[in-house]
Amino acid sequence: MAEVSRFSVSWAVLMKDLRIERxxxxxxxxxxxxxxxxxxxxxxxxxxxxxxxxxAPGLIxxxxxxxxxxxxxxxxxxxxxxxxxxxxxxxxxxxxxxxWGKWAALVVQLTVIEVLLVGAAVLLYGVEIRxxxxxxxxxxxxxxxCGLAAVGTIYGGLAxxxxxxxxxxxxxVLPVASPVLIGATRAVEAAxxxxxxxxxxxxxxxxxxxxxxxxxxxxxxxxxxPLIEE
Amino acid sequence: MNSSPTSATxxxxxxxxxxxxxxxxxxxxxxxxxxxxxxxVLLSGPNGAGKxxxxxxxxxxxRPVRGSGQVLGFDLIAEREAxxxxxxxxGHRNGLYTDLTVEENLRFWGAMSGADSDExxxxxxxxxxxxxLASVPVGRLSAGQRRRTAxxxxxxxxxxxxxxxEPHTGLDAAGRDQLDDLLRRATLSGATVxxxxxxxxxxxxxxxxxxxxxxxxxEVGDG
Numbered sequence: 176m177a178e179v180s181r182f183s184v185s186w187a188v189l190m191k192d193l194r195i196e197r198x199x200x201x202x203x204x205x206x207x208x209x210x211x212x213x214x215x216x217x218x219x220x221x222x223x224x225x226x227x228x229x230x231a232p233g234l235i236x237x238x239x240x241x242x243x244x245x246x247x248x249x250x251x252x253x254x255x256x257x258x259x260x261x262x263x264x265x266x267x268x269x270x271x272x273x274x275w276g277k278w279a280a281l282v283v284q285l286t287v288i289e290v291l292l293v294g295a296a297v298l299l300y301g302v303e304i305r306x307x308x309x310x311x312x313x314x315x316x317x318x319x320x321c322g323l324a325a326v327g328t329i330y331g332g333l334a335x336x337x338x339x340x341x342x343x344x345x346x347x348v349l350p351v352a353s354p355v356l357i358g359a360t361r362a363v364e365a366a367x368x369x370x371x372x373x374x375x376x377x378x379x380x381x382x383x384x385x386x387x388x389x390x391x392x393x394x395x396x397x398x399x400x401p402l403i404e405e
Numbered sequence: 406m407n408s409s410p411t412s413a414t415x416x417x418x419x420x421x422x423x424x425x426x427x428x429x430x431x432x433x434x435x436x437x438x439x440x441x442x443x444x445x446v447l448l449s450g451p452n453g454a455g456k457x458x459x460x461x462x463x464x465x466x467x468r469p470v471r472g473s474g475q476v477l478g479f480d481l482i483a484e485r486e487a488x489x490x491x492x493x494x495x496g497h498r499n500g501l502y503t504d505l506t507v508e509e510n511l512r513f514w515g516a517m518s519g520a521d522s523d524e525x526x527x528x529x530x531x532x533x534x535x536x537x538l539a540s541v542p543v544g545r546l547s548a549g550q551r552r553r554t555a556x557x558x559x560x561x562x563x564x565x566x567x568x569x570x571e572p573h574t575g576l577d578a579a580g581r582d583q584l585d586d587l588l589r590r591a592t593l594s595g596a597t598v599x600x601x602x603x604x605x606x607x608x609x610x611x612x613x614x615x616x617x618x619x620x621x622x623x624e625v626g627d628g
Contacts, residue, residue, distance in 0.1 A: 178519065183519075186516075194509065198504045198542070256503065257501050258496065258498030258499065259501060259502055261496075262500025262558075263500075265466055265492070265500075266489060266493070266514075266562060267486050
């Protein structure tokens with residue numbers, strides 16, 4: 176087999192995942208409606224505008240987390256339904272390149288979900304986005320998304336070959352992703368000024384999110400191969 | 406058919422005393438096998454004899470606990486990654502993305518192995534999944550068309566050793582004839598084929614040599 180760069184493999188995996196998504200329309204027909212439903216149900220459950228505005232950052236990230244689990248399950252079901260993930264292993268494809276390709280595809284899909292959920296929070300919960308907090312909001316979203324995507328890809332690969340993966344994946348992902356949920360919620364609260372918080376209170380949380388993203392990105396790059404190995 | 410490769414030919418598989426333990430059970434219990442370039446070798450034997458494990462061991466997909474050997478000139482224990490890049494394995498599943506078309510699948514695997522679009526087109530043509538079939542999602546293909554697409558992937562990847570586990574399963578009579586013809590043509594292009602099958606008569610006609618796997622060991626050929 177000719178030498179193929181790691182970037183080329185990652186790019187091919189990314190484009191393949193996005194093409195499958197475009198073809199199957201699972202994101203549009205199932206995951207986005209699911210995310211919207213979560214936001215609407217929260218609105219019904221906490222039927223008071225002032226409470227919704229206060230808890231909106233946490234609700235957004237909870238909805239992102241739930242949506243991510245569905246996306247990851249779908250993303251690895253595609254790999255395992257006809258043995259494609261095993262075929263990639265059997266072909267000697269660099270597993271870290273596969274990891275980064277699937278990570279990137281998850282980042283793209285999570286970003287779409289997050290934009291829609293923030294829009295839903297503005298419409299449903301009356302959240303106001305301040306210009307002064309925009310940089311913190313965007314950098315928090317980037318860091319949290321990178322970290323969540325790394326965790327999702329690692330544990331999606333781990334659960335891919337296991338029976339009962341549909342129930343196993345949330346059990347594996349939710350505890351590990353809880354620092355992202357906490358950090359991203361606090362940072363977004365600071366960006367939005369929720370409960371009188373200031374922008375400066377958000378930066379340490381952004382630092383935590385960045386460390387988390389780098390740690391799990393590096394770990395996934397090295398561990399993905401052994402994890403998906405028999 | 407001969408029972409062993411001639412010494413004048415190059416060995417693609419040369420393993421001795423291979424022991425593989427799966428779930429505490431010795432799936433291979435000291436298997437020896439030698440396959441020369443260009444051969445089509447049939448692994449016959451009852452269910453649970455170790456045929457699939459032997460194929461997976463030759464593909465570098467399972468780690469032997471004992472024994473030694475070389476596949477494609479690489480050490481079976483220490484150079485499994487190098488073996489994988491030269492081996493193409495199609496098991497009970499085809500390793501395809503059912504939402505993608507035949508062409509998209511082949512292009513993806515071409516990107517994994519550095520094949521250009523001409524090579525992808527040539528592989529599709531060789532396995533007769535070009536033309537109208539190329540734009541059909543794999544999920545809508547018949548079992549035979551999927552199996553041919555999976556074999557086209559091996560061509561795209563320029564695999565020099567084809568390891569096929571029950572390749573005739575799910576194919577109708579015409580599809581089986583076509584598959585046999587494709588495998589013969591592949592060996593004429595320099596590939597080597599090791600395959601398992603329960604269809605004794607058909608497989609014996611296809612194979613240039615046959616070996617029997619029994620209780621995790623390879624016995625002397627019956628052809």
